[in-house]
Amino acid sequence: MTRPYVLLSVAVSVDGYIDDASPDRLRLSGAADFDRVDQVRAESDAILIGAETLRRDNPRLLVNSADRRAARVAAGKAEYPLKITVSATGDLDPDLKFWHYGGDKLVYTTSAGAAAVGDRLAGVAEVVDLGDGIDLGVLLDDLGRRGIGRLMVEGGTRIHTEFLSADLADELHLALAPILVGDPDAPRFLNPAIFPGSPSRRMYLAEVSKIGDIALLRYLPKMTHEEDHRWMARAIELARLCPPSDTAFSVGAVVVADGVEISTGFSRETDAKVHAEESALNKLAETDPRLSRATIYSTLEPCSQRGTPTRLPCTNRILAAGIARVVIAWREPATFVANCAGVETLRQHGVEVVELAELAEAAMSMNRHLNLS
Ligand SMILES: [Zn+2]
Secondary structure, three states: OOOOEEEEEEEEEOOOEOOOOOOOOOOOOOHHHHHHHHHHHHOOOEEEEEHHHHHHHOOOOOOOOHHHHHHHHHOOOOOOOEEEEEEOOOOOOOOOHHHHOOOOEEEEEOHHHHHHHOOOOOOOOEEEEOOOOOOHHHHHHHHHHOOOOEEEEOOOHHHHHHHHHOOOOOEEEEEEEOOOOOOOOOOEOOOOOOOOOOOOOOOEEEEEEEEOOEEEEEEEOOOOHHHHHHHHHHHHHHHOOOOOOOOOOOOEEEEEEOOEEEEEEEOOOOOOOOOHHHHHHHOOOOOOHHHHHOEEEEEEOOOOOOOOOOOOOHHHHHHHHOOOEEEEEEOOOOOOOOOOOHHHHHHHOOOEEEEOHHHHHHHHHHHHHHOOO
């Protein structure tokens, strides 16, 4: 069973607060950043928010753009993502806006919470009893069974802390607002907790962008060196599937986005000349929105010139696809092409290239007969 990809989204002040202590909600973001959040919501199958935040902010939690809703419907999805809240106590006011806007609603609670809710939410939300306590892993298993592929979590403090401390967050969008709150009673982004590997585990920083006066930092908390090794091992498996050749390398490639494999390829997979990265990219639409957040794993450095001049070098294909991260195991030797400049070219265009030299031997093993220079 597949759990959904979990994306945490938060806006914080420079001193780490998500609100002030006043009854009115502090506006940390501007219009452009709210629009970005609207886009992330539209790309999600479900949006989750804690009951505390629901009570404090009383949000509607909608996709506001009519165009984005229309695009969802055109893609065969519900107009609005499923809205989810989590409450152990079941203390949920049926008059909150949350229940009365958008599409389907789901409440995860305990047995005691379910008893407390009673039939107060009948007809507006499905209530799921998770037993004695709320285990986020069990919750994600249930969402997986319901076909939820992408879950956006919009807080608050307790929910974000629990997802991160349970190592269940695949992605974190931290919108840093140029504001200082300075109020010790104001809520923070995270509570003190035992986070996996902290403080020595460094999250992978996938993107930094400026949206008005907001700095958006996109982290992939689980994208570790181990994760890269796992996908490269998969690419090496694929390289073993290549039809044998005395005139070309055997290479495997995997395209990974949102923590899952979205395409694979290997040398000579579909015709005698096709390269691994090319074969993997050929299977995806050029406009696939996942490409911009994808990593391509290739056992060999992507080529920068080709023996078949009618076909684009893989480096150019990767740049055209908008892929921002490339992981390789070995650099192309001068066996067939005097000077492969794949890595240099990708880096010149701002692509992050990671070399797993420790896997080079394994990635090269099926090419030994080629008299590698
Ligand atoms: Zn190539």
